[in-house]
Amino acid sequence: MRELKDPSLFETRAYVNGVWIEGKATFPVENPSTGDIIAHVTDMSAEDVSMAIDAAYAAKRAWAAKTGKERSAILRKLFDLMVENADDLATILTMEMGKPWAEARGEILYGASYIEWFAEEAKRVYGDLIPGAQADKRMVIIKQPVGVVGAITPWNFPNAMLARKMAPALAVGCTMVARPSEFTPLSAIALAVLAERAGVPAGVFNVLPGLDASGMGAELCANTKVAKITFTGSTRVGKILMRQGAETIKKLSMELGGNAPFIVFDDADIDAAVEGAMLAKFRNNGQTCVCANRIYVQAGVYDAFAEKLSAALGALSLGDGFAEGVNTGPLINAAAVAKVEDHIADAVAKGAEVVIGGTRSNLGRTFFEPTLIKGVTQQMKVATEETFGPLAPLVKFDTEDEAVSFANASEFGLAGYFYTRDLNRAWRVGEALETGMVGINTGVISTEMAPFGGVKQSGMGREGSKYGCDDYLEIKNLCFGGL
Numbered sequence: 001m002r003e004l005k006d007p008s009l010f011e012t013r014a015y016v017n018g019v020w021i022e023g024k025a026t027f028p029v030e031n032p033s034t035g036d037i038i039a040h041v042t043d044m045s046a047e048d049v050s051m052a053i054d055a056a057y058a059a060k061r062a063w064a065a066k067t068g069k070e071r072s073a074i075l076r077k078l079f080d081l082m083v084e085n086a087d088d089l090a091t092i093l094t095m096e097m098g099k100p101w102a103e104a105r106g107e108i109l110y111g112a113s114y115i116e117w118f119a120e121e122a123k124r125v126y127g128d129l130i131p132g133a134q135a136d137k138r139m140v141i142i143k144q145p146v147g148v149v150g151a152i153t154p155w156n157f158p159n160a161m162l163a164r165k166m167a168p169a170l171a172v173g174c175t176m177v178a179r180p181s182e183f184t185p186l187s188a189i190a191l192a193v194l195a196e197r198a199g200v201p202a203g204v205f206n207v208l209p210g211l212d213a214s215g216m217g218a219e220l221c222a223n224t225k226v227a228k229i230t231f232t233g234s235t236r237v238g239k240i241l242m243r244q245g246a247e248t249i250k251k252l253s254m255e256l257g258g259n260a261p262f263i264v265f266d267d268a269d270i271d272a273a274v275e276g277a278m279l280a281k282f283r284n285n286g287q288t289c290v291c292a293n294r295i296y297v298q299a300g301v302y303d304a305f306a307e308k309l310s311a312a313l314g315a316l317s318l319g320d321g322f323a324e325g326v327n328t329g330p331l332i333n334a335a336a337v338a339k340v341e342d343h344i345a346d347a348v349a350k351g352a353e354v355v356i357g358g359t360r361s362n363l364g365r366t367f368f369e370p371t372l373i374k375g376v377t378q379q380m381k382v383a384t385e386e387t388f389g390p391l392a393p394l395v396k397f398d399t400e401d402e403a404v405s406f407a408n409a410s411e412f413g414l415a416g417y418f419y420t421r422d423l424n425r426a427w428r429v430g431e432a433l434e435t436g437m438v439g440i441n442t443g444v445i446s447t448e449m450a451p452f453g454g455v456k457q458s459g460m461g462r463e464g465s466k467y468g469c470d471d472y473l474e475i476k477n478l479c480f481g482g483l
């Protein structure tokens with residue numbers, strides 16, 4: 001464990017309307033590496049969410065009336081504070097989520113990069129001028145903030161998933177009521193501490209931890225003062241929110257489950273493909289929505305790839321996220337372990353072979369050995385369900401067409417990856433994959449400068465890039481007549 005340089009970042013209260021408040025009860029937050037209870041966090045209710053929505057609604061007019069440049073300055077200050085406090089924010093993140101400290105620090109800087117990017121974009125919310133359809137008319141098209149945004153975020157990136165939503169929303173003049181995952185509320189609350197210090201006005205950014213996920217979510221969806229829901233999490237919960245939001249026609253940004261294919265063609269640079277597969281599969285211990293879930297390898301390089309990938313897995317160092325040299329942490333909870341085990345058992349029962357790993361680690365708790373299985377087919381659960389853990393399944397294929405059809409045989413469409421040295425194939429396959437993002441000869445696709453988001457049941461909307469503000473803006477036509 002590391003000491004916090006600034007213990008005031010370790011806050012357990014909720015931040016509503018610029019005030020730190022406490023509910024009637026608390027709930028425990030555990031360190032998944034040790035099982036220790038690291039904090040008792042205040043438990044907010046659906047009524048508290050309603051109160052926060054009122055505050056965000058009241059604050060939205062003044063916030064939207066600020067110039068983009070003024071909002072930009074505040075967000076830039078927040079970015080600076082995040083970078084200054086990156087070590088502490090990483091420590092809090094590792095405590096509640098388990099990922100290795102260096103990786104947690106990487107997440108903080110990644111989250112901060114969205115704040116920086118949208119601080120810049122705040123000044124660039126441009127409109128349009130359309131010529132009149134009649135001689136006396138001109139149409140001026142302006143973009144305006146949608147209003148109050150409800151944000152619901154998951155535990156796998158407790159800082160970055162919220163930063164990625166908060167940054168564009170606040171940049172364009174929206175206000176936000178955020179509910180972080182009950183497993184990892186501390187990182188979100190720490191972000192509110194820094195937002196307050198950066199000068200974000202009262203009511204503009206509210207963070208409410210709480211156990212009642214469905215009640216709090218239902219309030220965000222039902223409340224007519226909320227214009228939009230932005231959610232990162234499972235497709236299952238995304239569907240619930242869409243259904244609930246339909247009643248009040250909520251605008252939606254949904255970053256949902258993935259089931260990323262990772263294809264290695266015969267003509268690939270195999271060492272590069274192994275390196276990319278390690279990053280795409282084992283980052284965050286397989287617990288990211290863009291993690292490679294199914295690895296398709298062409299027959300000619302299948303054995304060589306399997307051997308090299310197995311060696312790379314064997315070199316991973318599993319352990320407590322604060323321990324020196326550890327690059328792979330625990331899974332978030334027992335249910336996550338059970339899912340990995342279930343996918344392995346299903347595959348093995350249907351004929352797959354464990355190359356390395358395959359069992360819980362003798363470190364106990366939720367530590368699981370990084371696992372490679374081969375001889376996997378499209379009939380196994382791993383081919384259609386997101387494992388969200390350290391399991392790399394290898395499927396052999398023969399032709400490009402076969403690889404593409406395997407890859408697209410999924411209801412999800414978030415990320416896809418492939419390795420080839422054939423330029424024509426790179427274009428063909430890049431265009432053919434039914435995903436929102438494609439890594440071509442790379443296992444890392446995510447940056448604040450590019451649009452992040454999926455197709456099919458992986459969701460809607462894009463986070464980051466020059467497109468990222470659009471999700472938080474309405475387009476208005478000011479039609480001038482009588483000129």
Ligand code: ADP
Binds near residue numbers: 234
């Ligand atoms: P994950 O598999 O990443 O945990 P979930 O969709 O279960 O994905 O959780 C993502 C976020 O959604 C978490 O903050 C969780 O508490 C919240 N959540 C879970 N169920 C609901 C619900 N019915 N309504 C609103 N939020 C929910």
